Amino acid sequence: MSENLSAADLVRRSLDTFLAKDMKAWADLCDENVVVEFPFAPEGSPTRLEGRTAVYEYLRGYPDLIDVQQITSAAIRGTDDPDTAIADWSVTGRVLANGNPYDMSYATFVTFKDGKIVKYREYWNPLAFLKALGGDSF
Numbered sequence: 001m002s003e004n005l006s007a008a009d010l011v012r013r014s015l016d017t018f019l020a021k022d023m024k025a026w027a028d029l030c031d032e033n034v035v036v037e038f039p040f041a042p043e044g045s046p047t048r049l050e051g052r053t054a055v056y057e058y059l060r061g062y063p064d065l066i067d068v069q070q071i072t073s074a075a076i077r078g079t080d081d082p083d084t085a086i087a088d089w090s091v092t093g094r095v096l097a098n099g100n101p102y103d104m105s106y107a108t109f110v111t112f113k114d115g116k117i118v119k120y121r122e123y124w125n126p127l128a129f130l131k132a133l134g135g136d137s138f
Helices: 007-019 023-028 052-059 126-132
Strands: 030-037 048-050 066-078 084-095 101-113 116-123
Touching (some): 066 101
16 A cells, blocks of 8 residues: 555545545546446446546546535445445535536445555446536536
């Protein structure tokens, strides 16, 4: 692990980076060959990204779409695999285009190698996402 941080500590770092809206820094937490999966992504949105560059391209406009203002809860736990942690976390914020509230809960499974994210799988509610956006997909 990086700087002797546990997988749970590294997930906390990734959440802090996300909340700071620094998508470049978040992508830099990833291994060059990271695999990111969103199994419940709405139609028209990617369900799988491969590589740090693809992750950054996907995330870079996120702060212009949704202003995540607070992580309201974050239960982060290590697993039997010391390189893997699970996070159950929630955020509040607003959609910038329409002012709608954005309240979302996530279940995230993250695996690290040498302190970098190598696999990231995130589950969230696409119906709540689309409702916040006003029925549009991105």
